Amino acid sequence: MKDHYDILVIGGGPGGAIAARTAAELGLSVCLAEKRAAIGTPVRCAEGIGTEAIAEFVVPDPRWISAELHGAKIVAPDGSSLTLSSEQSGNKVGYVLDRKVFDRELVWQAAAAGSDVVVKTRATAPILDEGRVRGAVLDFCGTTKRVSADVVIAADGVESKFARWCGIDTTVPLREIMSSAQYLLTDLPLDPHVTTFYVGTSIAPEGYLWVFPKGERSANVGIGISGRKSGTGHRAKDYLDSFIASRFPKAKQIEFIAGGVSVCRPLPCTVADGLMIVGDAARVVDPITGGGIFNAMFTGRMAVQVAAQAIASGTPSREALMPYDLTWRDSPMGKSIERNYRIKEVFITLSDEKLNAIIQTVGKLDLKEFSTFNLVKELIFRNPRLLLDLAPLRDIFK
Amino acid sequence: MLSVRRDICAYCGCCVSVCPQGALELIDAYLDVGSSCTSCGICAKACPLGALEVKDEGPL
Incomplete structure (x- = not known):
């Protein structure tokens, strides 16, 4: 581990691994720090993902596909x-993935691309300089090291702490x-x-x-x-x-x-001076399915692409990193989170009787595109009275 | 005060995400309860296993 990197990634899940791989591929110096002693364990995931979603990041391999x-x-x-x-x-x-193998494969790829990788290494505090994030204090088995970085990427998952230490409220x-x-x-x-x-x-x-x-x-x-x-x-x-x-x-x-x-809305802002937040730490999980693997990889890659430009142009300030926040929100992923959040808020109010009625009237559906949005659209088409219950969503399904 | 049943806790981090004080931290297979904990009990409710308990400190 060096004393300074262009990019320091906190967390070795899919978001952090893709961030590190992307950074190395762009020629940036990068280190990925995972607090657990092993990449990929324990898995906390149902392991489902769409075929197209995954192919955008990695060539599907039977070694990490369970079904x-x-x-x-x-x-x-x-x-x-x-x-x-x-x-x-x-x-x-x-x-359905085998995340233990999958997560490792992504980190192998980051390492092969040139990223440093350390495990059982926990970020214990940000290095702050007049409110700007300048790196992190890392702890490895009782040894403390200050590692400075132009940009720190917080990919520390649902139990994230790093962004909070930088003053961002991440409470779910x-x-x-x-x-x-x-x-x-x-x-x-x-x-x-x-x-x-x-x-x-x-x-x-x-x-x-x-x-x-x-x-x-x-x-x-x-x-x-x-x-x-x-x-x-x-x-x-x-x-x-x-x-x-x-x-x-x-x-x-x-x-x-x-x-x-x-299953809340994403953080109101996912950048700060010298800091970017990706994946579960940014709360970019699909509010209906709870799926987060693709969203983590998507935001991980995009964060680094924006960081690379900000670093090249001089100061990775909040403004310089802001295109990341704006771009993912405006992407199909960002829009689908917002739409699905609103759908979720209505669906959790439906009674068991209502759910029985909806499912009974349909029975079988062939979807053109396999998504929650298409499913709900089809349900409404076959069950127009459902629109009464879904009145708050009328603008979505018009 | 908040007590962690270490025999039940699966170190999943669910509690960490809901703590309004940021008092909890998951350090590998160890859940750390910081001094900013107010014993509000939100984490104890969210825990999927029932590993957290707010205990009455009793008379001083």
């Missing part, structure tokens, strides 16, 4: 279901944290190419429960519920355990993880 998805199923509180497919996309709509409102738990189960009956989502207040209040296949007889079975619905005796793990006991009583457990997924 190829051909469709999805949404199960209503009363058990009726809606099957989604997409003939137009060749019925190849997504993957209690009602907008998905309190989550997941088992990797094996020996359970499933369709290995279909993801299933269960909705309903008694299943997963203001959230959903998922079964994401990881092979012929294994799956990530997890749940996210709103933090405001969580409490003693009715936590994410309680809901999940009771679902598994009734649906998959013979399944065996390979792994258990917990986590938090933010």
